[in-house]
Amino acid sequence: MAQPPRPLLVVYTGGTLGMLPSAAGLVPGGDIGRRLDAALASLPPARRADLPPFELVETPQPIDSSAATPATWQALAGLIAAQHGRQRYAGIVVLHGTDTLAWSAASLAYQLQGIDIPLVVSGAMLPLEAEGSDALSNIEAALRFAAKPRLKEVAVCFAGKLLRATRTRKWHTQAADAFTSPNYPPLGELVDHRPVLYPNRGLAEQQRGAPRFELPDYTGKHASNSVVRIVLWPGIAAWQVAAWLEPSAVQGALLEVWGDGNAPDDPELLGVLARASGEGKLLVALSQCPHGGIQIGHYAAGRGLADAGVLSADAMTPEAAFTKLVHLLTQPLGDAERRRLFLTPLAGER
Numbered sequence: 001m002a003q004p005p006r007p008l009l010v011v012y013t014g015g016t017l018g019m020l021p022s023a024a025g026l027v028p029g030g031d032i033g034r035r036l037d038a039a040l041a042s043l044p045p046a047r048r049a050d051l052p053p054f055e056l057v058e059t060p061q062p063i064d065s066s067a068a069t070p071a072t073w074q075a076l077a078g079l080i081a082a083q084h085g086r087q088r089y090a091g092i093v094v095l096h097g098t099d100t101l102a103w104s105a106a107s108l109a110y111q112l113q114g115i116d117i118p119l120v121v122s123g124a125m126l127p128l129e130a131e132g133s134d135a136l137s138n139i140e141a142a143l144r145f146a147a148k149p150r151l152k153e154v155a156v157c158f159a160g161k162l163l164r165a166t167r168t169r170k171w172h173t174q175a176a177d178a179f180t181s182p183n184y185p186p187l188g189e190l191v192d193h194r195p196v197l198y199p200n201r202g203l204a205e206q207q208r209g210a211p212r213f214e215l216p217d218y219t220g221k222h223a224s225n226s227v228v229r230i231v232l233w234p235g236i237a238a239w240q241v242a243a244w245l246e247p248s249a250v251q252g253a254l255l256e257v258w259g260d261g262n263a264p265d266d267p268e269l270l271g272v273l274a275r276a277s278g279e280g281k282l283l284v285a286l287s288q289c290p291h292g293g294i295q296i297g298h299y300a301a302g303r304g305l306a307d308a309g310v311l312s313a314d315a316m317t318p319e320a321a322f323t324k325l326v327h328l329l330t331q332p333l334g335d336a337e338r339r340r341l342f343l344t345p346l347a348g349e350r
């Protein structure tokens, strides 16, 4: 007798998708199973009937994603790793607030490297019950992509597009089509309510390898505060950069430089960077331009970054670079190995 299809697992973490009005504004809402069933019942019967079966779990406290921290990313990865180990589910959907969705999704990709089932992260710009909400269509699309066995990576599904988690950014504060993948093409698209995966874009075909989950402790003393993000501006002074980099809790920094890798040719500022690198802090640079990568050293003015030990994050998103720094800095790795791993693609992020 044919086996019934394995169900999907839907993990609800909060976000606007499930929010309810309150006197203080929208707040994370519960009872999501009943509300989801009610929404799905409004789909045309043929579309409802061919949705993949799923089971639902809620994280202990649904949150506005502005409350997420590296500890939240770790708890979510731990939950998914445990469920993956049961081999019960054909794919997993995570419903998440959109504001920090790109961070959580990228972090999941590093913690769950080589995942061999679809892990699709989605959310909505409007609550499930709101007039004109995008919640139901995003959930439907996420379920359909999560049932595609050829998808073997962490992806973000939003407004009918499927994007690689480590390449995704939130790009609009209000539009339903709120996410983009500036430096990697979409992995797939919903066409007439059918999920289409584009050939040769998935990690399955490129660099995925076998599952090798890495779940380091992100809750350690300084994990949340170990990485800082410094966006250069014209006139930035060495003492300002030093104020960010000097605390001993700071172990890594994302420098957001100009154009294809340009920064002030200021010996004092470069000295601050070199001193931090010399102390074993992991400094990486990416561009403030959303499109394109960087080439440190293309301009003489930016060459000092390389001399100060700053690594190129190339065309990574800030979210993917930041979460990768957290991931590498929370593991007991030597300086050289950390630097090597930062430059090595682990989850299609570069």
Ligand code: ASP
Pocket (backbone or CB within 6 Å): 014, 015, 016, 017, 063, 064, 065, 066, 096, 097, 098, 099, 100, 123, 124, 125, 126
């Ligand atoms: N504030 C919400 C959140 O990130 C926004 C959303 O979900 O769209 O949780």
